[in-house]
Amino acid sequence: MSSREVHDGPLVLDARGGGGGTLSLLGSELLTLFRRRRTWALLGALALIPILIAVAVRLSGGPPTGRGPAFLDQITNNGFFVGVTAILVAIPLFLPLTIGVVAGDAIAGEASHGTLRYLLIAPAGRIRLLLVKYLAAAVFCVAAPLTVVVVGTLIGWALFPIGPVTLLSGATVGIGDALLRLLAIAAYVTVSLLGMSAIGLFLSTLTTVPVGAMAATAILAVVSQIMDALPQLEWLHPWLFTHYWLGFGDLMREPVVWDSFADNAVLQAGYLVVFGALAVSRFLTKDVLS
Amino acid sequence: MPDLAIETHGLTKRFRSQVAVDGLDLAVPEGSVFGFLGPNGSGKTTTIRMLLGLVAATAGDARVLGADMPHHVDSVLPRVGALVEGPAFSPYLSGEANLRRFDAADRHAPRGTRSDRVALALERVGLSHAAKKKVGAYSLGMKQRLGLANALLMRRELLVLDEPTNGLDPQGTREVRSLIRSLAEGGTTVFVSSHLLAEVEQVCTHAAVMSVGRLVAHGTIDELRGRGSRVLVRTPDPGRARAVLAALGLPIEQTTVGGIRSATDASDDELVTARLGGEIERHSADGTSADGSSTDHGSADGGSADGGSATAAPESIVTALVNAGVRVRGFEIERASLEQRFVDLTGEGFDVVA
Numbered sequence: 344m345s346s347r348e349v350h351d352g353p354l355v356l357d358a359r360g361g362g363g364g365t366l367s368l369l370g371s372e373l374l375t376l377f378r379r380r381r382t383w384a385l386l387g388a389l390a391l392i393p394i395l396i397a398v399a400v401r402l403s404g405g406p407p408t409g410r411g412p413a414f415l416d417q418i419t420n421n422g423f424f425v426g427v428t429a430i431l432v433a434i435p436l437f438l439p440l441t442i443g444v445v446a447g448d449a450i451a452g453e454a455s456h457g458t459l460r461y462l463l464i465a466p467a468g469r470i471r472l473l474l475v476k477y478l479a480a481a482v483f484c485v486a487a488p489l490t491v492v493v494v495g496t497l498i499g500w501a502l503f504p505i506g507p508v509t510l511l512s513g514a515t516v517g518i519g520d521a522l523l524r525l526l527a528i529a530a531y532v533t534v535s536l537l538g539m540s541a542i543g544l545f546l547s548t549l550t551t552v553p554v555g556a557m558a559a560t561a562i563l564a565v566v567s568q569i570m571d572a573l574p575q576l577e578w579l580h581p582w583l584f585t586h587y588w589l590g591f592g593d594l595m596r597e598p599v600v601w602d603s604f605a606d607n608a609v610l611q612a613g614y615l616v617v618f619g620a621l622a623v624s625r626f627l628t629k630d631v632l633s
Numbered sequence: 634m635p636d637l638a639i640e641t642h643g644l645t646k647r648f649r650s651q652v653a654v655d656g657l658d659l660a661v662p663e664g665s666v667f668g669f670l671g672p673n674g675s676g677k678t679t680t681i682r683m684l685l686g687l688v689a690a691t692a693g694d695a696r697v698l699g700a701d702m703p704h705h706v707d708s709v710l711p712r713v714g715a716l717v718e719g720p721a722f723s724p725y726l727s728g729e730a731n732l733r734r735f736d737a738a739d740r741h742a743p744r745g746t747r748s749d750r751v752a753l754a755l756e757r758v759g760l761s762h763a764a765k766k767k768v769g770a771y772s773l774g775m776k777q778r779l780g781l782a783n784a785l786l787m788r789r790e791l792l793v794l795d796e797p798t799n800g801l802d803p804q805g806t807r808e809v810r811s812l813i814r815s816l817a818e819g820g821t822t823v824f825v826s827s828h829l830l831a832e833v834e835q836v837c838t839h840a841a842v843m844s845v846g847r848l849v850a851h852g853t854i855d856e857l858r859g860r861g862s863r864v865l866v867r868t869p870d871p872g873r874a875r876a877v878l879a880a881l882g883l884p885i886e887q888t889t890v891g892g893i894r895s896a897t898d899a900s901d902d903e904l905v906t907a908r909l910g911g912e913i914e915r916h917s918a919d920g921t922s923a924d925g926s927s928t929d930h931g932s933a934d935g936g937s938a939d940g941g942s943a944t945a946a947p948e949s950i951v952t953a954l955v956n957a958g959v960r961v962r963g964f965e966i967e968r969a970s971l972e973q974r975f976v977d978l979t980g981e982g983f984d985v986v987a
Binding site for chain 2: 365368378379381466
């Protein structure tokens with residue numbers, strides 16, 4: 344008889360049957376994540392992006408040259424654009440790197456410390472543990488872009504004048520409205536990173552070497568962006584998880600257009616379902632030998 | 634027959650081409666302190682991982698606390714405390730935070746009593762003073778203690794302890810031993826895997842010995858030890874002595890003429906040796922090959938039929954010898970230590986099996 348067949352089903356049932364205490368485990372997981380120095384180092388590195396931009400613009404002080412990232416030349420007029428510029432700069436590489444570290448570490452990190460076996464015999468329940476790990480990564484996906492825009496706004500406010508913002512559509516809105524739009528951009532970026540977190544979580548169940556899963560996740564994000572830039576692969580573009588990453592310009596129009604937000608959310612949900620299912624099926628049948 | 638805390642039938646684990654555990658039939662009675670012995674690489678930890686649902690068995694089945702594993706991990710494991718292949722913790726968290734984290738993972742563990750239970754567990758293993766220290770700064774012995782504390786967070790019906798005294802100083806080893814005793818007195822079944830025999834000999838009521846993925850012996854400590862005892866008779870009438878011993882059902886071990894003479898003694902004494910007690914309970918026919926080279930010779934075959942009945946009292950053996958006219962010049966019962974039995978069963982060296 345094969346005990347592997349009978350192994351999976353009841354585990355699924357057990358995980359579905361008992362939701363009690365999952366919040367408690369999530370709380371413990373978040374406490375663990377945010378008590379870790381590495382997490383703060385990652386957020387600190389992200390916070391450095393707007394600080395570097397603002398300080399550099401402030402020190403150079405010269406007239407805008409029109410080169411560099413979008414919105415850079417607007418910073419001297421309006422500190423609001425520090426946050427916008429910083430998030431644009433962070434999206435292609437820095438944000439994916441930090442998400443790769445957190446998501447890639449989820450299971451592989453526990454395995455490398457040997458704590459995975461103790462969590463499982465506690466018993467945490469395999470699906471429950473996976474769910475909690477994903478939710479913790481999702482919380483980090485909220486924290487990371489938020490750090491960039493909040494620090495960007497604060498440093499922009501400190502070093503530059505701040506005032507009404509002229510939108511892409513030409514209309515001008517008050518700073519309060521503009522800051523809400525900036526939060527919406529942060530939310531857009533959070534959604535963008537959810538699909539990638541699911542990929543990272545799946546890769547994390549494949550190995551006991553966390554660095555491998557982290558690097559693989561970050562590299563996938565870069566490769567996806569490169570493919571998105573190749574016109575020969577145009578048929579593939581709508582399916583790439585990075586396709587809508589920079590598509591939040593609609594949030595800077597009056598009135599706000601939510602189409603790209605929705606397209607992005609659907610695509611990310613698709614990645615979440617596919618890679619979440621892969622992670623579950625892999626993790627349920629995995630022999631924990633670490 | 635008492636209920637069994639752990640029961641396996643034909644439990645087998647194959648990793649690619651290598652068979653790590655081969656057809657294991659294990660029965661651990663409830664309330665026992667069960668020593669699980671074997672050299673490094675004999676399959677002890679893989680067995681424990683299968684019992685705890687960490688690894689899926691290739692074949693066979695395992696029951697823990699009366700429920701099939703790994704189907705019932707969620708209902709069984711909260712009643713089981715375990716230390717598997719050494720302690721493991723997040724080095725960036727304090728000892729206390731690590732315990733709280735594992736406790737939060739168990740959804741049956743009440744949140745309200747968490748702080749109390751964690752503090753109590755730390756106190757039991759003597760770590761209260763280091764509770765707030767990061768585990769990364771712990772010594773191996775302290776981590777081992779913390780691992781034991783984790784196993785004791787809740788009241789457990791079964792404790793599975795894999796090498797519990799690894800890395801502990803002699804004082805710590807004694808503490809663990811008395812901890813195991815006090816837990817056993819409280820009715821907890823304790824399953825201890827170890828390659829340290831003295832440890833097992835002192836605390837265990839039962840034991841099983843593994844070698845190369847197979848069970849080679851299984852029983853109470855006295856059975857395991859007793860069956861390794863021997864009778865030594867020094868006499869100038871070896872033939873008659875052998876006949877008498879064989880008639881008593883004791884398997885003769887040495888048939889060599891000349892025996893062992895003392896260097897200064899020019900007498901014609903010979904040493905006749907027989908096993909006291911029958912064959913060790915064997916679980917697989919080929920398990921015996923492990924000790925074929927050490928003491929068993931062909932002559933033992935005749936005696937093995939008597940099973941465990943041949944536990945004749947030493948005095949009656951002497952009486953029988955004297956009555957048969959054997960000139961008994963020396964008589965000795967040699968009680969084998971568990972260590973001797975272990976080496977007999979698993980081969981001389983402690984070589985890691987590749």
